[in-house]
Amino acid sequence: DTGVSQDPRHKITKRGQNVTFRCDPISEHNRLYWYRQTLGQGPEFLTYFQNEAQLEKSRLLSDRFSAERPKGSFSTLEIQRTEQGDSAMYLCASSLGSGGVYEQYFGPGTRLTVT
């Protein structure tokens, strides 16, 4: 069990550019979540997948944000036309999501800085 991994760990981009982040969940986990965390705050939910199906999106996820989880394995989060307000830590988490096991295990995050 290698845990949840995220790539890249840091991303600096100019306003208006597109960025894409990747998350690899724990291999047997069916559920995958994306959260956003700003400095001094708790994580806020963005979206979640059950296998390859995206079942919920937060109102925080504007039209510039899109997430995919092809084949129910890794996931990508893309932000188009980045804005300075998008600067945050983007966290990915996965969970088994069955049999009463709902703990979410988090990756190290991708810190995005938009200049």
Added chain:
Amino acid sequence: AQTVTQSQPEMSVQEAETVTLSCTYDTSESDYYLFWYKQPPSRQMILVIRQEAYKQQNATENRFSVNFQKAAKSFSLKISDSQLGDAAMYFCALFMNYGGATNKLIFGTGTLLAVQP
């Protein structure tokens, strides 16, 4: 709407002493889970302890234990024999497993714990 409140932005404890972090939550549902997560500086979120709402017995994990008061909607974390490595931001989180809008973790704003040598 479900909410989680952590009223202590910062706490401090002496090494080897005991500290209790407070958390209250609000939900109209009866079936839910509560978690405490630890986030050390510049490091990833780590699960500390979980509590199922249907269980009356308080969860314990080594030096970490909770005081779960379902009627009062209170879920405090007690850290015994505090160690320098316990210094971190601690988040309380609520989870309800329903096939819909509530299927996510709802976090409090966190409590920053300092451990003094």
